Amino acid sequence: MTDLSSQAPQPQAIYLKDYQVPAWTVESTDLHFELGEEKTTVTSLLKLQRNPLCQQQSPVLVLHGHNSLELLSIQLNGNDLLSYQRDDEQLSITDVPDSIELRTVVQIEPQNNTALEGLYKSDGMFCTQCEAEGFRRITFYPDRPDVMAVFSTTIVADKVRYPVLLSNGNPVEQGETDDGRHFVRWEDPFPKPAYLFALVAGDLAHIEDSFITMSGREVKLQIFAESKDLDKLQYAMESLQKSMRWDEEVYGREYDLDIYMIVAVDFFNMGAMENKGLNIFNTSCVLAHPQTTTDAGFQRVEGVVAHEYFHNWSGNRVTCRDWFQLSLKEGFTVFRDAEFSADMNSRTVKRVEDVTLLRTAQFAEDAGPMAHPIRPASFIEISNFYTLTVYEKGAEVVRMIHTLLGPELFRKGSDLYFERHDGQAVTTDDFVQAMEDASGRDLGQFRLWYSQAGTPVLDVTDNYDSETGRYALHVQQRCPATPEATEKSPFHIPLALGLLDEAGDDLPLAEGQTTRVLDLTKAQQSFVFENLPCRPVPSLLRGFSAPVRVNYPYSIEQLQFLIAHDSDGFNRWDAAQTLMTDVMEALVEDCQAGRELVLEPALVTAVQAVLSNDTLDPAMVACTLKLPTEAYLAERAEVVDVDAIHTVREFVRTSLAVQLKEPFQAVYDANCQSESYSPDAASIARRSLKSLALNYLMATQDAQVLSQVQQQFAEADNMTDQLAALAAVVHSPSEQLGQQLLDQFYHRWMNESLVVNQWLTVQASSPQPGALQRVLALLEHEAFDMRNPNRVRALLGGFCGQNPTAFHAADGSGYRFLAEQVIVLNALNPQIASRLLTPLTRWRKYDAARQLLMKEALQQILDSGELSKDVFEVVSKSLA
Ligand code: TRP
Numbered sequence: 001m002t003d004l005s006s007q008a009p010q011p012q013a014i015y016l017k018d019y020q021v022p023a024w025t026v027e028s029t030d031l032h033f034e035l036g037e038e039k040t041t042v043t044s045l046l047k048l049q050r051n052p053l054c055q056q057q058s059p060v061l062v063l064h065g066h067n068s069l070e071l072l073s074i075q076l077n078g079n080d081l082l083s084y085q086r087d088d089e090q091l092s093i094t095d096v097p098d099s100i101e102l103r104t105v106v107q108i109e110p111q112n113n114t115a116l117e118g119l120y121k122s123d124g125m126f127c128t129q130c131e132a133e134g135f136r137r138i139t140f141y142p143d144r145p146d147v148m149a150v151f152s153t154t155i156v157a158d159k160v161r162y163p164v165l166l167s168n169g170n171p172v173e174q175g176e177t178d179d180g181r182h183f184v185r186w187e188d189p190f191p192k193p194a195y196l197f198a199l200v201a202g203d204l205a206h207i208e209d210s211f212i213t214m215s216g217r218e219v220k221l222q223i224f225a226e227s228k229d230l231d232k233l234q235y236a237m238e239s240l241q242k243s244m245r246w247d248e249e250v251y252g253r254e255y256d257l258d259i260y261m262i263v264a265v266d267f268f269n270m271g272a273m274e275n276k277g278l279n280i281f282n283t284s285c286v287l288a289h290p291q292t293t294t295d296a297g298f299q300r301v302e303g304v305v306a307h308e309y310f311h312n313w314s315g316n317r318v319t320c321r322d323w324f325q326l327s328l329k330e331g332f333t334v335f336r337d338a339e340f341s342a343d344m345n346s347r348t349v350k351r352v353e354d355v356t357l358l359r360t361a362q363f364a365e366d367a368g369p370m371a372h373p374i375r376p377a378s379f380i381e382i383s384n385f386y387t388l389t390v391y392e393k394g395a396e397v398v399r400m401i402h403t404l405l406g407p408e409l410f411r412k413g414s415d416l417y418f419e420r421h422d423g424q425a426v427t428t429d430d431f432v433q434a435m436e437d438a439s440g441r442d443l444g445q446f447r448l449w450y451s452q453a454g455t456p457v458l459d460v461t462d463n464y465d466s467e468t469g470r471y472a473l474h475v476q477q478r479c480p481a482t483p484e485a486t487e488k489s490p491f492h493i494p495l496a497l498g499l500l501d502e503a504g505d506d507l508p509l510a511e512g513q514t515t516r517v518l519d520l521t522k523a524q525q526s527f528v529f530e531n532l533p534c535r536p537v538p539s540l541l542r543g544f545s546a547p548v549r550v551n552y553p554y555s556i557e558q559l560q561f562l563i564a565h566d567s568d569g570f571n572r573w574d575a576a577q578t579l580m581t582d583v584m585e586a587l588v589e590d591c592q593a594g595r596e597l598v599l600e601p602a603l604v605t606a607v608q609a610v611l612s613n614d615t616l617d618p619a620m621v622a623c624t625l626k627l628p629t630e631a632y633l634a635e636r637a638e639v640v641d642v643d644a645i646h647t648v649r650e651f652v653r654t655s656l657a658v659q660l661k662e663p664f665q666a667v668y669d670a671n672c673q674s675e676s677y678s679p680d681a682a683s684i685a686r687r688s689l690k691s692l693a694l695n696y697l698m699a700t701q702d703a704q705v706l707s708q709v710q711q712q713f714a715e716a717d718n719m720t721d722q723l724a725a726l727a728a729v730v731h732s733p734s735e736q737l738g739q740q741l742l743d744q745f746y747h748r749w750m751n752e753s754l755v756v757n758q759w760l761t762v763q764a765s766s767p768q769p770g771a772l773q774r775v776l777a778l779l780e781h782e783a784f785d786m787r788n789p790n791r792v793r794a795l796l797g798g799f800c801g802q803n804p805t806a807f808h809a810a811d812g813s814g815y816r817f818l819a820e821q822v823i824v825l826n827a828l829n830p831q832i833a834s835r836l837l838t839p840l841t842r843w844r845k846y847d848a849a850r851q852l853l854m855k856e857a858l859q860q861i862l863d864s865g866e867l868s869k870d871v872f873e874v875v876s877k878s879l880a
């Protein structure tokens with residue numbers, strides 16, 4: 001039980017059902033920024049009109065405005081406004097004529113803005129982050145996505161410090177002011193909500209290229225960064241061009257402005273932001289260079305550049321009516337960027353990575369106290385709903401529509417959606433309606449995916465009658481209770497399946513196809529297949545056709561059979577994962593019962609078979625042989641036994657390594673490439689296979705392997721190989737060597753901020769003893785800065801999220817540490833504080849002693865004084 005009564009007035013939730021059309025619309029927004037070191041002045045001239053769609057009689061004009069805005073003047077139709085009301089969040093004006101001009105002048109202090117919402121400074125450069133509700137920290141405004149206006153923006157600043165002045169749209173005028181400063185005026189012809197506004201001012205270098213659209217227009221492409229990073233922008237440029245072409249080819253969508261700009265900033269709360277014509281990116285999602293960026297980093301850059309570009313249609317041209325509809329743009333855009341990455345690289349690997357993330361982290365979120373439908377029904381702080389559920393599960397829901405309709409009808413639906421709603425702010429239901437109207441399919445029941453949270457579970461059984469050749473598959477679906485509902489209606493679930501005959505070949509299913517999509521719509525359903533020559537092995541949920549858990553009592557032999565024969569690459573991988581998971585879960589039980597751990601021989605055979613089969617795609621070999629992570633095993637467990645899971649995983653890794661040392665060594669040797677670095681899919685596959693082999697080999701603690709890894713560290717010409725070697729040593733018991741390499745690494749890369757982040761994470765996530773002490777020491781390191789979210793994520797996120805044994809130390813030290821850091825961060829950057837705190841919210845999954853300690857840590861945060869809405873919402877919902 002939690003006593004909240006001693007708290008200050010509690011933040012209130014807002015509800016989707018309370019949505020009302022805006023009483024006022026904005027026809028045009030004219031902004032004037034005087035950027036200064038102490039004070040920045042923002043003058044806003046708004047043309048406002050009564051919204052004819054709003055039924056209210058003489059409604060109050062409500063403008064959002066954060067309490068940090070210092071209001072210098074306010075004029076209505078040219079006259080000083082004498083009467084208005086202001087509270088912590090809004091400014092209200094009564095008795096307003098139907099059509100007005102409102103002029104406000106406010107002062108703000110971007111240099112002191114550590115929340116990184118609104119206008120702030122990152123490394124001496126001004127930049128903005130307005131989604132979701134940052135614009136109200138810049139000026140008074142109806143800051144909601146269904147209020148769309150054309151913007152013009154004049155930026156005035158010191159010439160020397162801020163030679164580059166950027167905003168949305170096209171530059172229309174520039175010059176000098178009388179006092180020796182300079183200005184640029186920008187106009188964005190496309191009406192947009194305030195959350196897409198952006199401004200950048202700084203001493204920036206850039207690269208430039210162009211793109212000819214499908215209708216023959218030339219678009220100027222510019223990517224800006226600090227001059228020291230100029231050599232790391234080419235990959236993002238190529239990714240942008242590829243994205244633009246792909247969106248034309250796959251969705252028929254063309255870019256609309258004459259210029260597209262991306263700016264890299266170091267202090268950024270998330271990955272990147274799709275501001276119209278002026279994307280702002282976390283440096284980690286745009287800078288790429290072989291020497292400093294890993295393969296994963298390159299792929300992230302490609303994916304995030306694409307994601308933000310795709311938002312120009314799915315997000316900007318068609319935007320959200322309100323923030324409950326966030327998945328309208330995010331789910332759809334994640335689906336789009338995933339398909340893009342699949343087309344550019346290995347489709348199966350991309351799917352494996354996305355599903356792994358979903359099953360490990362989104363399933364956990366969906367089973368925790370913050371679980372919510374992809375369209376939440378209420379929230380206290382919208383920043384808390386930029387979640388794996390809204391993004392990744394949202395993308396899975398769009399993918400299911402794609403599966404149900406097929407590619408042609410899906411494209412017809414997306415065309416209709418974009419045409420019907422171009423320039424509008426709409427709902428997820430409008431999206432589904434367009435898909436329905438274009439395809440003629442009934443998506444009525446399917447809509448439940450938008451309103452019901454939780455991960456459905458499918459329990460599958462089957463029987464085969466050898467007399468008649470009749471095979472029946474029985475499927476039961478259920479969905480666990482989540483905060484918004486205990487009872488769930490059955491979902492409409494597309495279950496893609498194949499049936500393998502005794503030789504491992506696909507049996508022909510309906511219409512000669514080898515994969516059939518079954519429509520599950522009931523709590524219990526049976527599907528019958530006639531005239532099968534033999535008892536088939538079912539290949540269930542091919543390609544992960546729905547975000548559900550599937551239980552089917554596979555035998556070890558059946559799993560081995562699927563690993564060897566399934567025509568669906570994803571399911572071959574999944575069968576291997578299931579085999580490993582089954583083996584490890586059984587070992588966890590042995591471990592808990594104090595029995596001796598013995599490795600299932602079938603696992604050794606299976607791994608050996610994959611290792612020695614040189615007809616396989618190296619990328620898939622690497623995925624397939626990667627042991628399920630401790631986080632994945634924890635998510636699946638009823639009660640998480642952190643130590644047993646760790647012990648078992650290490651046992652399996654070591655046993656496999658010892659028994660298969662030679663083939664692992666052979667794979668390592670075969671994949672040491674001599675060509676120079678390239679981030680293409682085939683080379684990435686070879687490096688990941690090499691790292692995988694190294695990872696197993698390190699478990700043997702063989703002296704020869706140690707010298708091999710040192711050599712890899714010393715000779716690597718790319719960050720992927722070097723970091724893999726560093727992590728391998730630091731995460732092994734070779735303490736001295738680890739420290740030596742860490743020191744060398746730091747001295748070589750101390751001026752490369754993004755590499756320093758990796759250096760912090762390697763240490764924070766090390767399972768070797770003493771992690772908390774190391775993290776405490778690193779908090780004091782010259783490289784650490786609590787105001788830089790990338791640093792916080794690297795060090796604190798690395799410890800709390802990627803080091804289960806240390807974070808869950810039985811004495812509660814990890815929990816208390818996190819609570820203390822969250823309290824510090826709450827005052828500096830609420831969004832980051834709230835995200836960091838996620839691991840504590842999962843207390844129900846642990847043993848009684850840890851539950852108590854975790855709840856104490858949450859209570860410690862709650863009792864610490866005035867909390868941001870962000871942190872309050874997460875803590876109070878977790879304790880409820
Ligand atoms: N809309 C952005 C995206 O998904 C992400 C985003 C939302 C964001 N809110 C943010 C980024 C706050 C930075 C800060 O691409």
Ligand code: ZN
Pocket residue numbers: 307311329330333
């Ligand atoms: Zn997005």
